[in-house]
Amino acid sequence: GAVVSQHPSWVICKSGTSVKIECRSLDFQATTMFWYRQFPKQSLMLMATSNEGSKATYEQGVEKDKFLINHASLTLSTLTVTSAHPEDSSFYICSAHRLQGSTGELFFGEGSRLTVL
Amino acid sequence: GQSLEQPSEVTAVEGAIVQINCTYQTSGFYGLSWYQQHDGGAPTFLSYNGLDGLEETGRFSSFLSRSDSYGYLLLQELQMKDSASYFCAVRPHRGGFKTIFGAGTRLFVKA
Secondary structure (H helix, E strand, O other): OOOEEEEOOEEEEOOOOOEEEEEEEOOOOOOEEEEEEEOOOOOEEEEEEEEOOOOOEEOOOOOOOOEEEEEEEOOEEEEEEOOOOHHHOEEEEEEEOOOOOOOOOOEEOOOEEEEEO | OOEEEOOOEEEEEOOOOEEEEEEEEOOOOOOEEEEEEOOOOOOEEEEEEOOOEEEEEOOEEEEEEOOOOEEEEEEOOOOHHHOEEEEEEEOOOOOOOOOEEOOOEEEEEEO
């Protein structure tokens, strides 16, 4: 099956610093990737759609300047949490889908658990 | 707006059958999917229904009724390893593969 890799798995940072999370599709090209945020025992909240070669599309209520998304190639999207604060602590998961196929199955990365002190 | 409703928790015993329902109200509809997520892990795809009816994949089956905006996931011969959260998810648009997730149902399988 398709593999999506996310790095780092865990990150702890101080308030005010920025953190970059990488999401890579390892065996397929992804023109679109999705970034989700998940609080403990809650659902996956779609934050934004990352579009290769163009600007990301953010969901309502998600701060564009806070969560910077870059999709520089067909296999890599990055999410940068800028000026992180404790309330940004969460589980961030990326996903991608194959271009082929009609089910729209999403392949998820392992997730990145961010803790802001 | 978009909303997907599913029960928050279900408990069942090993070997039993359990059904997790999902009703949805979305701006558009292009398929209902189900994902499984174990604590601390990433969601994994279980099934997809684009058309009305039942889809079977091993011990798991999924059903869709578009006229009722309703679907369910059926898990048979439950095993302890099936204890996890199960999410229904909707693609509201044909293109783009943007997917909205329900709140999730935590399934507890007891011995």
